[in-house]
Amino acid sequence: MVPKSRPTRRPSAGSKRFISEKAERFTESVIRDMTRQAHLYGAINLAQGFPDFPAPAEIKRAAQQAIAADVNQYAITWGAKSFRQAIAAKMKKWQGLEIDPEVEITVCCGSTEAMIASLLAITNAGDEIVIFEPFYENYGPDAILSDARPRFVTLHPPADPAGEWRFDEHELRAAFGPQTKAIILNTPNNPTGKVFTRAELEFIRELCLEFGALAITDEIYEHILYDGARHISIAALDGMRERTITINGMSKTYSVTGWRVGWAVASPALTNAIRKVHDFLTVGAPAPLQEAGATALGLSDPYYQELAAAYRVRRDRLLPALQQAGFKTFIPRGAYYIMTDISPFGFPDDVSFAQHLVRDIGVASVPGSSFYSRPELGAHQVRFAFCKTDATLDEAGRRLLKARSR
Ligand SMILES: Cc1ncc(COP(=O)(O)O)c(C=O)c1O
Numbered sequence: 001m002v003p004k005s006r007p008t009r010r011p012s013a014g015s016k017r018f019i020s021e022k023a024e025r026f027t028e029s030v031i032r033d034m035t036r037q038a039h040l041y042g043a044i045n046l047a048q049g050f051p052d053f054p055a056p057a058e059i060k061r062a063a064q065q066a067i068a069a070d071v072n073q074y075a076i077t078w079g080a081k082s083f084r085q086a087i088a089a090k091m092k093k094w095q096g097l098e099i100d101p102e103v104e105i106t107v108c109c110g111s112t113e114a115m116i117a118s119l120l121a122i123t124n125a126g127d128e129i130v131i132f133e134p135f136y137e138n139y140g141p142d143a144i145l146s147d148a149r150p151r152f153v154t155l156h157p158p159a160d161p162a163g164e165w166r167f168d169e170h171e172l173r174a175a176f177g178p179q180t181k182a183i184i185l186n187t188p189n190n191p192t193g194k195v196f197t198r199a200e201l202e203f204i205r206e207l208c209l210e211f212g213a214l215a216i217t218d219e220i221y222e223h224i225l226y227d228g229a230r231h232i233s234i235a236a237l238d239g240m241r242e243r244t245i246t247i248n249g250m251s252k253t254y255s256v257t258g259w260r261v262g263w264a265v266a267s268p269a270l271t272n273a274i275r276k277v278h279d280f281l282t283v284g285a286p287a288p289l290q291e292a293g294a295t296a297l298g299l300s301d302p303y304y305q306e307l308a309a310a311y312r313v314r315r316d317r318l319l320p321a322l323q324q325a326g327f328k329t330f331i332p333r334g335a336y337y338i339m340t341d342i343s344p345f346g347f348p349d350d351v352s353f354a355q356h357l358v359r360d361i362g363v364a365s366v367p368g369s370s371f372y373s374r375p376e377l378g379a380h381q382v383r384f385a386f387c388k389t390d391a392t393l394d395e396a397g398r399r400l401l402k403a404r405s406r
Pocket residue numbers: 049109110111112113136186190218220248249250251257260261262
């Protein structure tokens with residue numbers, strides 16, 4: 001007689017067994033969750049950093065023309081030649097760096113992909129990556145996905161709101177060691193608005209040379225600068241050309257966050273590794289939008305001056321509105337976010353305050369804790385984005401006044 005086999009218990013589709021340990025170790029993006037909440041409650045979205053005004057007409061026209069001309073198939077996996085040439089020309093003009101577009105540029109699906117592809121290309125399990133905090137929230141999950149161990153170094157807020165966020169040199173040095181593979185830099189910085197000075201970058205350069213580490217620098221806000229701040233690429237400092245991966249993209253400079261076009265610039269050896277990872281992650285970035293990118297990167301100086309001037313007006317519109325509403329504000333020198341101290345409102349933490357704002361006041365912000373390795377570090381901060389029209393910013397300001405008289 002054939003023994004009856006006992007039915008095997010199959011785990012249900014919802015079972016934890018199917019979820020990787022890596023995926024368990026981070027949450028969904030808080031920023032993008034706040035955007036969903038903004039839709040749900042009909043709130044003004046000052047959470048996510050996307051412009052609510054049109055992209056430049058000539059760039060949109062270039063994209064339309066590329067599609068009409070049937071640039072609709074895969075581009076070369078590491079990027080269309082015309083676009084890579086435009087990236088190299090722009091780096092030469094703005095940073096004085098000679099880049100070989102044939103072997104030193106990888107075009108990716110946004111700087112988001114450029115960052116994770118770079119980390120996957122350089123890290124082995126247990127390698128340490130130094131990250132300043134508060135940090136752009138992707139860097140945490142990026143470190144987990146690439147098996148790297150993050151070493152966080154605090155950017156301390158200024159005591160005087162008009163001052164600058166700073167790192168302590170001893171704390172930064174202490175984070176470097178024999179396992180350090182790289183430091184992630186983001187200048188101009190999201191969320192603090194800090195623009196790293198030449199002296200600070202020189203100090204980081206010294207550490208990279210001493211410990212044989214790379215710098216991965218996210219420069220996506222390079223043209224959004226205020227109050228005379230100057231953007232300096234660490235790749236342009238002595239000895240750093242070969243040990244820097246410079247990441248950038250079209251999203252912020254050309255107001256096209258939905259196009260998903262970014263790039264990584266690195267030495268040929270590093271680029272070779274990044275290109276391999278990129279190929280198997282996404283094959284390539286959208287072909288017609290890379291053609292339009294070549295037009296965008298060729299725009300003349302006034303475009304960039306007007307971009308910074310327009311953001312300055314927006315910054316100076318939201319800052320007083322936040323102050324009037326009772327926030328302590330930190331003045332950004334670059335990028336398009338205002339980090340605030342919410343202590344005056346007397347809420348237990350940033351998450352409950354941000355919930356109150358989105359549900360009861362009608363303005364979505366990002367709780368500060370999402371920018372730190374330990375939530376308590378951001379428990380008294382929330383961030384507002386000001387890449388919005390005057391009308392949006394003014395209405396947000398009117399609504400936020402109600403937060404005061406709760
Ligand atoms: C510092 C920083 N890096 C990267 C990104 C994402 O860029 P991309 O749209 O090119 O993926 C953002 C978006 O907010 C950002 O703030």
